[in-house]
Amino acid sequence: MGDDHLSISQKLTLAYAALVGVGGIVGYVKAGSAKSLAAGVISAAALSFVYTQLPVTPFVASSVGLGISGALLAVMGSRFKKSGKIFPAGVVSVASLVMVGGYLNEIWHILR
Incomplete structure (x- = not known):
């Protein structure tokens, strides 16, 4: 299936x-956070x-997708509120x- 056949949702x-997966990897590389890596990889796999x-x-x-994005919104929204950091929490x-x-x-x- 080529990109021309993908829906907007897909x-x-x-x-x-990709954003969530890369964010988890960056969290691990920059801060040594195994939790960020695990959360990013698991979320990216579920979103795949x-x-x-x-x-x-x-x-x-x-x-x-709603469950995953809602959970990430709650967790990362809370982190953004506390830290004010644009990446990764704000993005x-x-x-x-x-x-x-x-x-x-x-x-x-x-x-409907």
Whole structure:
């Protein structure tokens, strides 16, 4: 499947997975945080699942994506509020907020 066949939701999910994965790696390299690495890699892997499942089972995939992005919004939003650091906390918070809205929109359209 080429990029021309990907939905907007899939493209955004793939970019979000990359951001979260890279953020976890950067957290590990810069601060030696194994928690950041684990959270980033696990979240990126789960979002990769969401990416593959969006065209197959959009409700399930969007629900999983909503859970992941909501959790990341809560955690990284709290970190951004405490630290004021743009990266990774601020960037991941904004991206997570956008993805929460996107997944809610997908779910809303499915349930209508």
